[in-house]
Amino acid sequence: MEGVSKLILGLSIYGLLVTVGLTAIPMELACLAIKGDVTVDEWEVERASVDFGMMKRTEPLVVLHPASGEDVATVVRAAYELGKGLRVSARGEGHSTNGQAQAEKGVVIDMRSRSSVTVWEEEKYVDVWGGELWIKVLMETLEYGLAPKSWTDYLYLTVGGTLSNAGISGQTFHHGPQISNVHQLDVVTGKGELLTCSEDLNTELFHAVLGGLGQFGIITRARIALQPAPHRVRWIRVLYSDFSVFTRDQEFLISLHGKPASERFDYVEGFVIVDEGLINNWRSSFFSPSNPVTLSSLNADGGVLYCLEITKNYHEGNASTVDQEIEALLDKLDFIETSVFTTDVTYVDFLDRVHKAELKLRSKGLWEVPHPWLNLFVPKSRIADFDKGVFKGILGNTASGPILIYPMNSSKWDQRSSVVTPEEEVFYLVAFLRSAVDNETVEYLNNQNHEILRFCDDEGIKVKQYLPHYTKQQQWKDHFGNKWDQFYQRKMQFDPGCILATGQRIFKPPTTTSNDV
């Protein structure tokens, strides 16, 4: 069987490389012994050429479906040893927005090709394949009454994909991002070595890979911390018209991160409402039609409202006290009194909430459209200036999608990881999750994103992009700031051929020619 796969791999790569004229490459790759398969199927190649953003398209030569971490290592090692700058990118669910998982004329490794979840009940952790979806991790761990601690808002993302960024949501203020909740990883470096790494073993690689934008290795296994899973979630939304009151309350709520569960919420997020349409946007389908809310009825300041979104988890053991705990916390907040919206759902329904919105959008043909997203970390000291200049200024009462805003604490982020955050203890995620249905709107929204970044630059607001996207290496140097030297050295150590995740456009293999990265 292995021989057959080997032959197929050999023929596919050989045939393809001959077709594109790279006749010097094939023999090394043609002799690989792998258990998975390689395909040049038109549909597969097309799928690997695009992503959720639908704004960038780059064709790979082949798509690899690995059967194991060893397969990944074999192919990366072969590409590295060729020394021809053959690009290799892991692709999770392809939910990037700017081609980050693409590999121009290279190999895209489809990490969704296999699945493996092993729960260690006593130890309270789970070992998962790097291409596993978070929804699967949730469903499997729930069988043991356990669940990961830190989430993203949407669960149809892979473990390797979110750990390459950070993985954030309303739990981050308490548990830290997903990358702060990993015990161990198996990683295939850019030299094709398959290494286990953790706090104590291959430490540099461990920290490099977490938030490393796929630059240092491909995560084939992650060991993720678990906790007892709650049964239900009380999910509350309240509105504010005054931004300073809104942020004061959000910051107060995240300052409770060290308190016992009974004295804090489990999740703190929020969003900005700049036009009527957005009150029932895809991210906020929570408001029921029988309870309509309008901006005009709530005296929105400058046409803008802010919604605080909080939850309290509970189970049979504390169901009788949950109302009291929520009351005590809400009493300390200063939202518009008539604007409390509460619902009660299962833990799974809460965590999987965005998927429901996805299904609705899909049914209207509004999911597979371009997504010119912009995600920023804004330091707390300048968030009011950001509000004035952007929410009440540049946006001009149209958002084209949800705008999330919530604060997090730097102390919950491990500064040894590759991620960069603003240099303040508290910073906000501001996420412009835009959709565009035609090219004109894509251009308009991309221009507006640039205008927002220019505004921050001009005003000296030191934002950092989350899920960053740049096209010049100097921009990446500015992004990483004083972490750039370390980032560069780690690259030279773990992927000296610069063949991994070139779709991020941070480094390019030295053997290629174009000016941009």
Ligand code: FAD
């Ligand atoms: P891909 O797009 O496939 O890959 C992303 C990058 O990671 C690429 O460079 C790729 O080469 C690399 N990569 C992929 N797999 C591996 C691996 N196994 N090892 C090493 N590198 C790898 N993010 C949040 O933090 N919080 C949110 O709440 C959130 N919500 C989202 C909601 C939606 C609807 C969408 C589309 C995205 C959201 N994201 C969120 C962003 C998301 O976390 C990132 O885009 C993530 O990279 C997507 O995972 P993926 O599996 O699709 O990765």
